[in-house]
Amino acid sequence: MLKNISNLGDAALYCDFGIQVNKATNLEVIKYFNTIREKKIKGINNLTPSYNKLIISFDLRVTNFSEIKNKVENLDTTIEQNKNNKKIEVPVCCEENFALDKSRLEKKLNLSYQEILTKFFDKDYFCYMTGFIAGMPFLGDIDENLRTQRLETPRVKVPQGSVGITEQFANIYTFDSPGGWNIIGNTPLKVFDDSKERDPNLINPGDTIIFKKISRQEYESSNDK
Amino acid sequence: MTSNYFEILRGGVNTTFQDKGRENLYHIGIPFSGVMDNRNFLLANKLVGNHLTAPVIEFAYQGPHLRYTGDQLNFVITGDVIFKIKKKDYEIDGDCYHSYHLENGDEINIISTNKSVYGYFAIGSEIDLKFQWNSCSINTKANIGSNNGKKLDSGQKINLLKINSDKTLKKVNYINSKIENIRVIKGTNFDYFSDEGKKIFFEKEFIVSKLSDRMGMRLEGPKIENIINTNIKSEGLVKGVIQVPADGNPIIMLSDHGTVGGYPKIGVVVSVDYDRLVQLAPGSKVKFQEIELSDAETLFKLYEMETKNLLNQI
Numbered sequence: 001m002l003k004n005i006s007n008l009g010d011a012a013l014y015c016d017f018g019i020q021v022n023k024a025t026n027l028e029v030i031k032y033f034n035t036i037r038e039k040k041i042k043g044i045n046n047l048t049p050s051y052n053k054l055i056i057s058f059d060l061r062v063t064n065f066s067e068i069k070n071k072v073e074n075l076d077t078t079i080e081q082n083k084n085n086k087k088i089e090v091p092v093c094c095e096e097n098f099a100l101d102k103s104r105l106e107k108k109l110n111l112s113y114q115e116i117l118t119k120f121f122d123k124d125y126f127c128y129m130t131g132f133i134a135g136m137p138f139l140g141d142i143d144e145n146l147r148t149q150r151l152e153t154p155r156v157k158v159p160q161g162s163v164g165i166t167e168q169f170a171n172i173y174t175f176d177s178p179g180g181w182n183i184i185g186n187t188p189l190k191v192f193d194d195s196k197e198r199d200p201n202l203i204n205p206g207d208t209i210i211f212k213k214i215s216r217q218e219y220e221s222s223n224d225k
Numbered sequence: 226m227t228s229n230y231f232e233i234l235r236g237g238v239n240t241t242f243q244d245k246g247r248e249n250l251y252h253i254g255i256p257f258s259g260v261m262d263n264r265n266f267l268l269a270n271k272l273v274g275n276h277l278t279a280p281v282i283e284f285a286y287q288g289p290h291l292r293y294t295g296d297q298l299n300f301v302i303t304g305d306v307i308f309k310i311k312k313k314d315y316e317i318d319g320d321c322y323h324s325y326h327l328e329n330g331d332e333i334n335i336i337s338t339n340k341s342v343y344g345y346f347a348i349g350s351e352i353d354l355k356f357q358w359n360s361c362s363i364n365t366k367a368n369i370g371s372n373n374g375k376k377l378d379s380g381q382k383i384n385l386l387k388i389n390s391d392k393t394l395k396k397v398n399y400i401n402s403k404i405e406n407i408r409v410i411k412g413t414n415f416d417y418f419s420d421e422g423k424k425i426f427f428e429k430e431f432i433v434s435k436l437s438d439r440m441g442m443r444l445e446g447p448k449i450e451n452i453i454n455t456n457i458k459s460e461g462l463v464k465g466v467i468q469v470p471a472d473g474n475p476i477i478m479l480s481d482h483g484t485v486g487g488y489p490k491i492g493v494v495v496s497v498d499y500d501r502l503v504q505l506a507p508g509s510k511v512k513f514q515e516i517e518l519s520d521a522e523t524l525f526k527l528y529e530m531e532t533k534n535l536l537n538q539i
Contacts, residue, residue: 204253
């Protein structure tokens with residue numbers, strides 16, 4: 001549930017849905033996100049849903065904090081939304097050169113790489129949010145035995161397509177980008193496509209992801225490569 | 226069709242096309258981008274008779290050196306900028322906020338911004354640009370926008386589509402004021418910091434670091450101590466948010482910032498101070514000053530009125 005609304009500076013609302021990070025909390029965030037988007041409230045120029053927060057940016061020339069707060073507080077979120085959440089299969093190759101943090105993960109988790117991959121591919125993932133860089137999905141929850149911290153020193157450049165894990169989450173680097181997640185493999189799938197302005201993200205909050213292990217040969221012959 | 230174009234003889238440090246930026250894309254990871262200094266952007270367009278939100282060339286520190294081929298047109302430079310206009314037989318020092326005629330073969334050499342960062346070059350013409358999500362703004366981190374999302378470089382051409390018919394020369398008297406006290410509203414993680422850390426934040430001086438760009442402004446100074454957690458669960462960011470990572474040095478989010486972040490937010494720079502904040506060059510000293518939301522709203526209204534008055538004088 002929406003617990004509290006405060007101001008983030010003078011041009012944004014900070015909506016707090018509680019400290020728990022789980023699917024139920026996140027679905028509540030997504031519900032608010034969808035309802036506000038559909039309402040097209042005058043002055044709102046950005047919405048950023050995350051695990052347990054929703055940030056609503058607005059144009060201070062058009063409206064202000066108390067006006068938007070009032071509208072959000074009186075929002076009817078009970079209306080059934082057309083859910084068009086998808087199930088998406090994401091092929092991942094975890095062979096040499098792609099699994100950048102293979103030995104680090106083996107050591108940190110005290111598991112063989114085979115065991116790590118079995119646990120990783122053995123479940124479905126839920127997309128909590130997208131962002132940081134364009135189209136990057138934040139997926140969860142990974143197996144309890146695979147949870148570890150970010151790299152002590154982030155990489156200057158994580159290759160595009162890299163699949164990373166940290167704490168309870170997995171992500172996909174949509175571009176070459178700096179980053180500190182533990183990289184277990186790489187997908188040939190184009191997860192962000194800016195030529196599709198209407199829907200550039202392959203994966204959106206609320207979607208379900210099924211990772212599928214592929215060989216290097218399958219990776220190389222993939223259409224998106 | 227006549228062919229009117231600029232050749233870029235030197236690209237400059239970070240020269241990009243910018244306009245008002247992109248809205249409603251944070252949720253897929255795309256920031257606003259757009260011009261850093263909005264007032265100078267609006268003034269530039271008004272001075273050459275463009276729509277107020279038409280694309281302009283934004284440059285940082287050293288600007289581009291350009292040669293023009295084509296029919297007469299108007300241009301203007303805004304900001305605090307040193308530039309030269311080279312005609313066939315002579316060369317003059319240009320004045321900011323004065324529009325000039327440009328003839329076939331003329332050159333504009335934007336030498337540098339003066340104790341500031343960003344300047345704007347507006348052309349009295351429609352420019353041939355690629356738009357993505359209704360904006361030409363170049364985001365070099367995500368390679369989005371015109372010029373394939375890359376900064377402008379020497380050897381490139383800027384093609385013009387339709388030169389404005391009104392070529393009246395215009396000017397406005399305006400001096401960019403400097404800012405030393407940056408006004409902030411307390412951030413949502415203000416209480417993550419020690420009493421000493423909070424005191425340092427509002428009382429001590431910080432220096433703008435060289436590692437500042439369109440994504441963020443890094444500051445150096447006394448360290449701000451975190452007593453709760455140096456990481457939070459990633460959540461949305463907005464322009465002006467001041468994050469303090471584990472090293473204790475504040476970073477202010479600017480127009481190309483990542484849309485989510487996991488460092489505690491100690492404060493948020495108020496909207497009224499944004500245009501002047503981005504103009505702080507590396508080495509500048511700054512102090513933070515706390516203000517209330519209602520005061521921030523009033524000050525922004527006054528700033529907007531002042532901008533409107535300036536535009537009305539043109």
